Amino acid sequence: MKIKINKIKALFYNDKGAYIKECDIYINGNKIVSIGQKPEDFAADKIINGNKKLAIPGLINAHTHSYMSVFRNIADDLSFEDWLFGRINPLEDKLTEEDIYWGAMLACIEMIKTGTTCFVDMNMNMQSVIRAVTDTGMRAVLSRGLVGKGNDEGGRKRLEETIDAYKNCKNDNISFLLGPHAPYTCDCEYLKIVTDTAKKYNLGMTIHLSESENEVENIKKAHKMSPIELMDKIGLFEAPVIAAHCVWLSDNDIKILADKNVSVATNPKSNLKLANGIAPLTKMHDHGINxxxxxxxTASNNSLNMFSEMNYTALLHKGVTHDPTVINASDVLRFATKNAAIAVSNKNLGEIKEGMLADITILDIDCPQFYPENELVSALVYSAAGYETDTVIINGRILMENKILTTVDTERVYAECERVIERIDR
Ligand SMILES: [Zn+2]
Structure with missing residues (x-):
């Protein structure tokens, strides 16, 4: 399909940061083919009116667990250990493949409605999430959460499940990472096996690292080094890695992350809610970490709204460092788009630019929080709620138009999620 987005204000990047320019955007198939200049013989099948709208590169959620959407608001105001081991893990054990599918569907709906076009997922069942991503038309980078001791059967099976999905998945919108869960759920031998497998198949990895103070203390007691140092020793960072959280870091940890080109997925709201602390993001930024x-x-946030997450990311570190100039709106937008594209090793994502994949979020800015129109880059981070998202295009396909989802029966998904939680917890 050929789509023309007519005279729309759009977000671009140059060396100085993010800026807004009005233009026409031309999409052919799954690619942006031109900005401004009409390509020869371009006859649009669909014209989107850009009046009082703002186009931004689709946001990329760099760390989530989509299936857990069924646990929204089910385990709040608990310590990290009580939350994970006391409440969430026992509930997870009751989930069927079908439950995981409905949870992932709910997550996709929420993400599309708040302008996210791609997400990095750590899940409990690959096929269920592949089904949800395929049914909604989203883009995703999927990892099966890997837990294991040495070469034990469970760990081996979970790894095989990932490789099997990687080899057989026919959906071009889906790519894969290996997802060792954390240093406290995978022992060193298993982490080495996972790392060797990643190298063999040329896959990246994603892992939770240095999320809680307890985790860091326990790893230090057992190994005489920090989780980051331990991962470095094991060789994990020889593959491209997205490390989620990274809250409790020493200067040496930050140096390792920078030297080994590890991408960090910061999760400010989850870290606050579980009282895990605040990541030293300004320091990481100063060291050039991606x-x-x-x-x-949603069990630890409790939403998948990247606008809210961008807002927290921008505000939190000013407060902590007592410096309002750190982590500005332009930086934060880059984290959620261009940097995330680098993290998932996809050069064709993260920008509205000729030749890039057509993943575009269009916001309706005819609403009070966008008036007066002084600085739209700031408005996106400091004023937007996320539900201004009006139209979402992923891989050249319109998944939401005028706030109506085109691929999903939302009422059915809501009802199925209620049924899941009714069965396992009420
Ligand atoms: Zn997580």
Whole structure:
């Protein structure tokens, strides 16, 4: 399909940062073919009116667990250990493949409605999430959460499930990472096996690292080094890695992350809610670390709204450092788009630019929080709620138009999610 987005204000990047320019955007198939200049013989099948709208590159949620959407508001105001081991893990054990599908569907609906076009997922069942991503038309980078000890059967099976999905998935909108869960759920031998497998198949990895103070203390007790140092020793960072959280870091940890080109997915709301602390993002930024933003799951956030997450990312570090000039709106937008594209090793994502994949979020800015129109880059981070998202295009396909989803029966998904939680917890 050929789409022309007519006279729309759009977000672009140059060396100085993000800026807004009005233009026409031409899409042919799954690619942006031109900005401004009409390509020869371009006859649009569809014209989108850009009046009082703002186009931005689709946001990329760099760390979530989509299936956990069924656990929204089910385990709040608990310590990290009580939350994970006492409440969430026992509930997870009751989930069927079908439940995981409905949870992932709910997550996709929420993400599309708040302008996210791609997400990095750590899940419990690859096929269920592949089905949800395919049914909604989203883009995703999927990892099966890997937990294991040495060469144990469970760990081996989970790894095989990932490789099997990687080899057989026919959806071009889906790519894969290996997802060792964390240093406290995978032992060193298993982490080495996972790392060797990543190298063999040329895959990246994603892992939770240095999320809580307890985790860091326990790893230090057992290994005489920090989780980051331990991962470096094991060789994990020899593959491209997205490290989620990275809250408790020493200067040496930051140096390792920078030297090894590890991308960090910061999850400010999850870290606050579970009282895990605040990541030293300004320091990481100063060291040139590729920073991205994730929501984590709805069980620890409790939403998948990247606008809210961008807002927290921008505000939090000014407060902590007592310096309002750090982590500005333009930086934050870059974290959620261009940097995330680098993290998932996709050069064709993260910008509205000729030749890039057509993943575009269009906001309706005819609403009070966008008036007066002084600085739209700031408005996106400091004023937007996320539900201004009006139209979403992923891979050249319109998944939402005028706030109506085109691929999903939302009422059915809501009802199925209610049924899941009714069965396992009420
Ligand atoms: Zn997580």
């Amino acid at each position: 920073i991205t933003i994730g929501t984590d799951s």
